[in-house]
Amino acid sequence: MARKEPEEKPEWELSNIALMMFTSLMIILLAFFIMLNSMAVVDEKRQISALGSVLGAFGLLPGGLSPTQEEAAKSVAPPTGPMEPVKTDLQLIRDVLSNRVVSESFNILRGRSREIISLQDAVLFPPDGVDILxxxxxxxxxxxxxLQGSDYPITIEGHTDDRPPRTEGFKDNWHVSAMRAVAILRFFTEKGGLDPNRMTAFGYAGFSPIAPNNSPLNRAKNRRIDLVLDNSHRLRVLKHEERFRRDRRFEFRGFSFKLFGKDGE
Structure with missing residues (x-):
């Protein structure tokens, strides 16, 4: 009796079997990754830190996060109110001045993207002099x-009143105000250890008064050194972090990136 040859399966049936096996494998892998994701603990601190580094790498923030900002990202806590850039620095500086300087001799002004620490010249210099006391x-x-714990730019501005200098060797108030600003800059960089790349100095003579030059008291207010702290860069970092915490999304060149947690939110 002749031996019966095994019946070959149609090609379409073989392809269906392969497709079913592939689909089953994908379902198993998907279930495996869903299980891993459900077991994972979402670390928002690392996500925010990574977000800052990504933004810096893409050029949204200059140079990415600094070491100081990385430490800040590691200690992120849920916001309890409006964020105030460089609040800690200003509070510490205010404490220093309150303990060492007469309150009428300094002033601190807070703006949206910069803060100004204003010191009257009598605290820093002899009358019409440019050498630090x-x-x-x-x-x-x-x-x-x-200021060593931060990296924002610092501008040092020298100001005088409207009277010409009474000390020989100084041509005019432009010279006096500029030399005083440079003296503070050199002290901060040479003795204070601050990065010179953060610092700039300008002399404004008597052309940027904060009070009318009509009395000795007002003239004393105008003779001052202003330390201008430019925290606009940090403000951008905080804005990105606040937006990320709110909707876990950031924008880059027209593309929207959203990070999902374990709950899909």
């Missing part, structure tokens, strides 16, 4: 130590 150096050193 020895008793002013501890105050400036304490301020420098506080």
């Amino acid at each position: 020895p008793e002013a150096e501890p105050v400036l050193m304490d301020i420098a130590h506080i």
